[in-house]
Amino acid sequence: MVMTNFTGTGIGFGAGIGCGFGVGWGFGGMPLNFLGLGVGGGCGVGVGLGWGFGSAFGSQYRNSRVTFDGTDFINKERSEERDLKDPAKVAQHKSKQDCWIIIHGRVIDVTKFLEEHPGGEEVLIESAGKDATKEFEDIGHSKAAKNYILKYQIGYLQGYKIQDDDDDNLFTDSYKEPIKAKEIEAFVIKLNFKPKHLVFFEYFVPFLAAAFFLYYRYLNGALQL
Numbered sequence: 046m047v048m049t050n051f052t053g054t055g056i057g058f059g060a061g062i063g064c065g066f067g068v069g070w071g072f073g074g075m076p077l078n079f080l081g082l083g084v085g086g087g088c089g090v091g092v093g094l095g096w097g098f099g100s101a102f103g104s105q106y107r108n109s110r111v112t113f114d115g116t117d118f119i120n121k122e123r124s125e126e127r128d129l130k131d132p133a134k135v136a137q138h139k140s141k142q143d144c145w146i147i148i149h150g151r152v153i154d155v156t157k158f159l160e161e162h163p164g165g166e167e168v169l170i171e172s173a174g175k176d177a178t179k180e181f182e183d184i185g186h187s188k189a190a191k192n193y194i195l196k197y198q199i200g201y202l203q204g205y206k207i208q209d210d211d212d213d214n215l216f217t218d219s220y221k222e223p224i225k226a227k228e229i230e231a232f233v234i235k236l237n238f239k240p241k242h243l244v245f246f247e248y249f250v251p252f253l254a255a256a257f258f259l260y261y262r263y264l265n266g267a268l269q270l
């Protein structure tokens with residue numbers, strides 16, 4: 046789970062004066078956004094429910110699934126698994142129920158991809174637990190196939206040497222700068238970043254609006270006495 050800032054229209058409880066506009070602090074945006082600050086229109090004096098106009102700023106709950114450099118990281122735990130794999134350990138995953146293969150030094154868990162593979166599951170199972178770089182390249186797989194490799198990659202093979210003759214940038218570039226778990230964490234932390242002025246809007250302005258409203262009610266009462 047990560048928190049991100051959002052902007053969007055929203056519904057909020059707002060204090061309105063007369064038949065005019067009021068400032069509200071409530072829910073904004075979809076889905077599951079909260080603490081939004083919006084401007085709402087409402088009739089009458091008092092606290093009412095108003096539809097937000099314009100922009101609302103706030104915090105948003107979102108799933109921790111992030112896409113980075115073309116790769117989906119389902120969650121933090123999975124990104125931490127992107128470590129170096131011992132070849133002996135890889136070799137143990139050689140069944141249909143648990144099928145890992147190595148392509149260009151990347152360890153890929155293709156168990157969930159077996160049925161989806163256009164070339165059939167048999168060829169993948171035959172190479173299970175082993176390096177299938179040659180077989181993979183012999184077919185002349187497309188860029189889409191290489192993206193699948195990034196998607197299902199769970200780590201790198203221990204002791205694998207970066208090869209200068211990798212002829213595809215998709216792989217060569219990533220080898221030179223493999224994505225490490227720490228970088229992913231930093232990426233997520235950046236998503237959390239909330240500018241100071243948003244904090245001001247979220248907390249100070251609603252209290253200010255409430256204070257104005259109470260002052261207005263107080264003046265009204267005082268004048269009637």
Ligand code: HEM
Nearest residue numbers: 163164168169172177180181184185186187189190193194
């Ligand atoms: C042992 C290694 C592999 C062999 C021998 C192999 C074999 C094949 C063959 C024969 C085809 C052609 C099917 C056809 O056109 O009828 C194919 C297509 C395909 N394979 Fe593989 N494959 C291997 C590994 C992989 C891996 C690891 C992935 C991705 C994780 C993958 C993804 C694809 C995709 C997406 C296609 C569709 C055509 C394309 O986009 O290139 N394959 N494969």
